[in-house]
Amino acid sequence: MESKSFVGVVKLDLSLRMVDGMDCTVASRFYGPGWCGGEPFFVAGDPNNPTAEEDDGYLVTYVHNENVGESKFLVMDAKSPMLDIVAVVKLPCWTPCGFHGIFLSESDLNKL
Structure with missing residues (x-):
């Protein structure tokens, strides 16, 4: 049976497709059997660094x-070819697959 859940995430470089027509996948992380994920979100390492x-x-x-009803919050290195996991937080309750989140800087939050 085919899963309708997000079973992993891939990073694409669309400029590669334009250059040589090849696969533009440059990084990937699959969560493993039984695991599904929510919507991934990018968090800049230093949002104030223009370079x-x-x-x-x-x-x-x-x-x-x-399979076991366990939920986690994953932090992956966005530059890593395997999207290496750099931190894992076990969540105290079930978080449904496809759960959406929003992340704001402190200055953006203060504007609300």
């Missing part, structure tokens, strides 16, 4: 294991 590369930062998402 930072576009992937200087972290990819964050919620994941849930449908």
Whole structure:
């Protein structure tokens, strides 16, 4: 049976497709059997650095294991070819697959 959940995330460089017509996948992370993820979100490593590369930062998402009912918050290195996990937080309650989040800087939050 094919899963309708997000079972991983891939990073694409669309400029590669334009140059040689090849696969533009430059990084990927699959969550593993039973795990599904929410919508990934990019968090800049230093949002105030205008010279930072576009992937200087972290990819964050919620994941849930449908087999054991465990949920985690993952932080991945956005520059890594395997989107290496740099931090994991076990969540105290179930977080559904496809859960959406929003992340704001302190200055943006203060504007609300």
